[in-house]
Amino acid sequence: MRPAGKGSLESLYFNYPHFPPRLVSAQQEKAERHPVVIVGGGPIGLTAALSLAQYGVKSVLLEKKDTFNDGSRAICIARPSMHILERIGVVKPFLKKALGWQFGRSYFRNSEIFRLEMPHPPSEKFLPMYNLQQQYIESFLYDAVAANPLIDMRWQSDVTAINQSSDNVSLEVSSPLGNYKLDSDYILAADGARSPMRTKMGLRLRGENYEGQYVIADIRMNHDFPTERRAFFEPSGNPGGTVLIHKQPDNIWRVDYQLKPGESEEEALREENIRARVDAILRDLDHRGPWELEWWSVYSANTLCLDEYRHGRVIFIGDSAHIVPIFGVRGLNNGLADAHNIGWKLGFILTGEAGISLLDSYSPERRGATLDVFANAGKSTRFMTPPTRGWRLAREAALSLSLSHDFPRGLANPRQMQPYTYSVSPLTPYPHRDREFTTGPMCGAAAPNARMADGSFLLDHAGNGFTAILFVKDTPTAEWNKLHSKLNALHRRFKTVTIGIGTSEADTIYGADEGTVYLLRPDLHIAGRWTILKPNEIIHTLAVGLGRKLET
Amino acid sequence: MLKSKNKLSFEGLEIVYGALAEGIDKAGEQNEALFLAKLVLLLAHEQGDTTVFQRCLETALTDMLG
Numbered sequence: 001m002r003p004a005g006k007g008s009l010e011s012l013y014f015n016y017p018h019f020p021p022r023l024v025s026a027q028q029e030k031a032e033r034h035p036v037v038i039v040g041g042g043p044i045g046l047t048a049a050l051s052l053a054q055y056g057v058k059s060v061l062l063e064k065k066d067t068f069n070d071g072s073r074a075i076c077i078a079r080p081s082m083h084i085l086e087r088i089g090v091v092k093p094f095l096k097k098a099l100g101w102q103f104g105r106s107y108f109r110n111s112e113i114f115r116l117e118m119p120h121p122p123s124e125k126f127l128p129m130y131n132l133q134q135q136y137i138e139s140f141l142y143d144a145v146a147a148n149p150l151i152d153m154r155w156q157s158d159v160t161a162i163n164q165s166s167d168n169v170s171l172e173v174s175s176p177l178g179n180y181k182l183d184s185d186y187i188l189a190a191d192g193a194r195s196p197m198r199t200k201m202g203l204r205l206r207g208e209n210y211e212g213q214y215v216i217a218d219i220r221m222n223h224d225f226p227t228e229r230r231a232f233f234e235p236s237g238n239p240g241g242t243v244l245i246h247k248q249p250d251n252i253w254r255v256d257y258q259l260k261p262g263e264s265e266e267e268a269l270r271e272e273n274i275r276a277r278v279d280a281i282l283r284d285l286d287h288r289g290p291w292e293l294e295w296w297s298v299y300s301a302n303t304l305c306l307d308e309y310r311h312g313r314v315i316f317i318g319d320s321a322h323i324v325p326i327f328g329v330r331g332l333n334n335g336l337a338d339a340h341n342i343g344w345k346l347g348f349i350l351t352g353e354a355g356i357s358l359l360d361s362y363s364p365e366r367r368g369a370t371l372d373v374f375a376n377a378g379k380s381t382r383f384m385t386p387p388t389r390g391w392r393l394a395r396e397a398a399l400s401l402s403l404s405h406d407f408p409r410g411l412a413n414p415r416q417m418q419p420y421t422y423s424v425s426p427l428t429p430y431p432h433r434d435r436e437f438t439t440g441p442m443c444g445a446a447a448p449n450a451r452m453a454d455g456s457f458l459l460d461h462a463g464n465g466f467t468a469i470l471f472v473k474d475t476p477t478a479e480w481n482k483l484h485s486k487l488n489a490l491h492r493r494f495k496t497v498t499i500g501i502g503t504s505e506a507d508t509i510y511g512a513d514e515g516t517v518y519l520l521r522p523d524l525h526i527a528g529r530w531t532i533l534k535p536n537e538i539i540h541t542l543a544v545g546l547g548r549k550l551e552t
Numbered sequence: 553m554l555k556s557k558n559k560l561s562f563e564g565l566e567i568v569y570g571a572l573a574e575g576i577d578k579a580g581e582q583n584e585a586l587f588l589a590k591l592v593l594l595l596a597h598e599q600g601d602t603t604v605f606q607r608c609l610e611t612a613l614t615d616m617l618g
Binding site for chain 2: 379382386388389390391393394395397398400401403404405407408410411
């Protein structure tokens with residue numbers, strides 16, 4: 001919502017473009033069949049289109065609205081998402097505009113009780129977290145989409161019906177310039193939390209709804225404080241409730257505050273009440289100057305997801321598949337990982353580089369990541385919005401003890417996201433090889449970065465397919481060269497990155513000795529690792545990563 | 553600062569925290585104080601050291617409301 005007298009797109013800092021609908025010939029569409037149609041042009045749909053385009057796969061991107069999101073929703077981009085943005089070639093404007101951060105503070109009744117520090121070793125290229133308004137996220141992704149000839153984005157295009165058969169899926173599309181039917185091989189449903197696609201297919205999210213409600217307000221003010229996540233428990237400015245403060249670019253600040261149990265949502269959302277509550281909170285922050293109200297909304301925590309993310313030729317990505325509480329900042333970040341995960345898999349399948357069974361790994365991997373968020377989110381949500389008298393009292397006791405004692409302070413940490421490990425994925429067939437290592441990233445983990453002798457970063461050298469990282473004394477052995485040729489015959493994008501032992505910090509970070517091999521997936525997760533060369537296992541790992549069965 | 557030899561791990565603390573919250577709810581508002589007092593006596597009995605009990609009691613009395 002926006003202040004009285006303002007239109008829904010009248011922002012203090014962002015100029016909303018208006019995108020006209022495109023004239024589409026129904027006749028021409030009848031003769032055509034698209035490899036992929038993406039429904040929903042938010043950050044997730046845009047990222048999916050760009051991920052597919054990386055592999056030369058065309059897509060049609062349908063968006064119901066005529067512009068970007070009408071308010072800032074997601075604002076935190078985590079490090080693994082920055083790697084995704086880099087891999088799809090759009091990270092530059094993000095680095096220029098977003099505010100990076102690694103620290104946080106939690107307060108109880110205005111005393112600081114917890115200091116959050118997210119690790120940021122010099123081996124990492126990106127900070128653990130970046131804040132950026134969703135409108136900018138969409139606009140930067142859109143600029144890349146508009147410049148990409150493989151992506152046909154159609155604004156003001158609403159899906160009114162869907163029909164699926166075993167070898168085809170079709171959509172009825174309605175736009176101000178006419179209605180038409182689209183045929184395609186695959187549909188990616190990226191149409192958000194209220195997903196009309198989900199409803200049309202008769203699917204339902206399952207899980208838990210939490211009671212506590214939060215108001216989310218964006219304001220503009222000159223306020224001198226570094227970019228950190230601040231959490232206030234029971235501050236004098238919002239008695240009985242929690243307050244979260246985040247800094248965003250353009251002097252915009254996100255103020256989240258918890259409503260009291262039983263408080264009416266309608267009353268809480270009235271402009272004068274928003275202004276009074278924000279005023280009281282800003283007094284706690286020692287902000288005495290003026291401030292302007294930009295946008296506000298209400299939110300309650302849910303942990304909901306689909307039982308299965310793929311239904312035949314329709315694949316759900318982002319909020320259409322899962323809704324997570326805001327406190328772990330996993331909504332946008334998990335959605336981006338969904339889009340990139342399905343992007344490379346479908347990319348390989350549609351270019352004939354991988355077998356169709358590769359798709360079977362999407363749902364277990366990405367739904368697994370959601371369930372992992374739920375496990376953590378449940379804990380942090382019960383702390384952030386205690387559901388019952390018992391949880392409220394336990395929290396009060398823990399917070400009171402936190403004023404003078406260290407031991408309960410960790411409970412007051414709104415857990416930030418950890419990258420997910422695909423350890424039980426079908427694409428990680430030799431997890432027991434982890435036992436041969438004393439350190440380094442496990443099978444399925446996101447590959448850590450490392451600084452090379454020439455100042456570049458290890459992950460910059462990875463290809464857009466599968467990549468082997470080979471640790472050698474001088475040069476690769478003849479046995480490796482032979483294996484490389486076999487792997488390359490199986491997968492034309494296959495690349496070997498050779499690292500000289502003792503030339504960089506990579507050996508330590510990867511726990512590597514001479515002869516150690518890591519196999520990286522296109523999304524920079526580890527498909528397998530070996531201390532000594534096991535050609536058959538490496539070939540098999542690559543084959544399952546390409547959805548192929550090999551005769552042995 | 554509270555010091556003790558047999559510290560709970562953070563994972564242990566999380567388990568205790570959740571079980572305590574659910575225990576209070578189970579007891580119900582009417583029996584809440586009785587439940588908590590009984591719980592303290594039981595823990596002191598298991599722990600078996602009056603000095604530790606006295607110290608915890610003093611600590612719990614600090615940073616109270618009002």
